[in-house]
Amino acid sequence: MNPTIQIEDKDAKNLLKKLPKIKFSRKERPRDAPLKKNVGGGQGRGNVADQVVQPETEPNHLKRGLASRHLTMISIGGTIGTGIFLTSGASIAKAGPIGALLAYAIIGVLVYFMITSLCEMATFIPISGSFNTYAKRFVDPALGFALGWNYWYFWSMTIAVEVVAAAIIMEFWAPNVPTWIWSFLFMVFILAFNLMPVKGYGESEYWFALIKVVTVAVFIIVGLLLDVGIVGNSGEAVWLTNYAHGITDFYGLLAVILTAGFSFQGAELVGIAAGESMNPQKNVPQAIGQVYWRTLIFYLFTIMVVGLLVPYNHPNLIVVDSGTNALAISPFTIVFEKTGLGVSMHIINFVILTTVLSAGSSGVYAASRALYNMACEGCAPKIFGEVSEKGVPFYAVFATASVGSLAFWMSLIGEGKYYTILLNISGVSIFIQWAGISYTHWRFRKAFVAQGRALSDLPYQAMYFPFGPIFACSIFSLLIIGQTFNAFYSADYGHKDPSIVITAYSGAPLFITLYLAFKIFKKTKVVPLMECDFDRGFDPNAVDIDEDQFDILTKMTAVMIKGGKKIRNVDFWGNAIDMTEKGVPGNEVVTEGQGQVVVNIPQQNGPMPGETPVVPVTA
Template identity: 50%
Template structure:
């Protein structure tokens, strides 16, 4: 008697075009814009902030086109790890995968910590631990339902952020031209002190670094491509829109803030999740005479934090699942439920995120700070991996005699794009050390500790598995290509 085999569970291709666009866009709009933009303007002046954010925006555009070429040709939830393994070396892919997973697993902890601080704006005497459990349960619930659950939640989170920025820009422009709030302001704030670029070279590099952190998350579209209904159509569309929306939302928003709030304003240096009242967005709204501005921005920033945690849980879970399928993580982490959700990987990721969060309650939070500092560098390592993987992919594609016209999406400006992005990433990495003035070596070590860890994992795997760089003519350009 023949028995029919039960269908093998697999990831569900449930993301529509609107999900992909908002995942790419939502990943780049968050506390980096709503809060860190104020510190950037205070540190380097409005001109310096514009230069830094424009440069990083250009770098991100090149990285996204590189990722778009890879993700449309080979849509895979393993994304960075898969591309690095195929087109560079298995050892490099192994290190990149674990680096990416760690980065976003610890990000969950960071967002939980931020959310508990933000919620105290309304409930100052409430216990942080209970709020963190509630927020973790919400993130877990959205992810365990299905990929579509994550996609829908991220879509609406992004809508809230986009609507806030658009309203801010409209009000800001009206204030600049004197339609709202009194007389036209002109460029007086740009000419204060040593403006428009303030603080010199190191201030500019520091803001460049902060801008890099702000844009981290745009690369999540590479992971989401593995569950897109039509990655060859949806990914390029989302990629093309990212650059212009980054230009409008970030560059224009910083320009408006710089025009309306002097970079010498003391509140700009105080903006943070524990002080929403001095967010540059709040300051502008209050200057326009809008009541309850702080409360509204608090709600928006809370949604941004939950969005980042939600995305971190989704992305790290999918990469861990993909690595398990490739034999680079325990096989049981590749188990899926009937809805195509890698529940085992989700549980492990959630547990690690929660443990990292709990570290903030012990030993004055020293362990938590180190975990967070180490994860910050991981995002830039991921970007370097995208640039290197794309460069090698394109070279392999040509070396194997394939026609570039057959690529479903082709990144412009190759090889300039990935090379430019790679070099700018290196500048951002070096700039994180803040080597001007008196050097705090403990901070330097905490900042750069993830680099030797990454290299140790990379070369350790290479030695144990006898891994080598894959020759261009041997790169796998056919397996699972859709």
């Protein structure tokens, strides 16, 4: 006769009724660990009764502490930075308002295809610093190696760009203080920020990014009110001249498309952070949708408002001249000056300062996770794969911050010229990365179908496949090639400064060198579709738990009694909760029946620490 389960706590009884419906989230296993068996005998992903709960045997690893709102704001924090607050003015100056709007819209469409491709892969195999791993498994290990280092390289350069921009902004209040001092202080701040546990970092970044979102929204509203004459004095109606000006020239448009690429970088951060997301199958698609539409709307409306209020040839728009190294103030400041409130200039400059630093912090986060992932995959020194007890890859963070410290001597030599050089390096590199992601997704889906897998097993399916990834990869590749012509023939780069011409295309030769070097020395080949690895990092029996269900598990303790053995609680990842720290011996995980997880615990007088007293088992 089977024993009767009796539980005193009413809420615990209710929880038991929900258990068959609760689905536990996947957890990245050690890369060399075997897949868990479906002891329940079922197929597919199964339910909680099919899961084998194993004690934590991994060394220190990245922690899954990011909710959907954290993913969204980390990505927005990396995307909304100098691209919208500083270089949006240069975009209008180079191509006019219409040309700038067209350039940002073009990049926006391409980014949509790219991030939906990334979302499909990241929800199926959610690992931190994912790009090089996906390319390594589904295309060629050499491509994964090159993409990984390319991504780390361009984010490291971007960190320097953000810190240089922050130092320039400080000249608004302290024009006599050397910019290298500000660069040093800001770099220390960013480093400290990234040494926080991921949950604390995510929460802090959430609020910093929220400041950006609110600021851009207020800017758009105030700008529209200025244009119709409700607030302040917008002066003459410059929008007629601006929008009648049209697109300056083809090379100006091409240059702004490059700038727009720099502005949208960070949209892919959701894929980087997927490995630290609490619920990647649910959170990643939500975050990607929010990031894309918010960013696109903010950029297009910002360009439109600046075009309504600021002449395209305004001397204070950020236009860099290699002869004078002139770098002017933000178009946001120019617009808020028109409100007539002197304090608004200080407020907006402070907000711009915080947003630029936040973007730099997101850069350290992205680059360090990419470096960590490469170390785990054997594509970087193993030391960068070491993680602190709080789940921070501290060696990778320090290495990334060190490269970002190039901002120090960039500030000493001259902000304007070298700001543009760094911008060019970053812009071309991100196009390479996005093209690689798009092509990798095309191979991912082809291999998935070739191996006889059902598309319904994908937690998220990218729309417009195969058109989306093919189109995005093709246009990104053309833009990389087009930047070469822009560097040689555009009047901006013109024939004035060879260093700017060279750096405008330096990302491509670096990427090709990395790819060929790894391919030659390691003798790698393109991975056949039937040999593409979909299993590492993915437990075929594990699926997600909704956050409201997770709240149930975290807010109550259910103690089940069966056959004189206590079925111990499991945590969010389906791992047995370790009670040894609470002084309870004998935590041995065993299995019984249809995959039920049972913990043998010696009989004790009274309940376990933290448990609700239970009624003894009756037969």
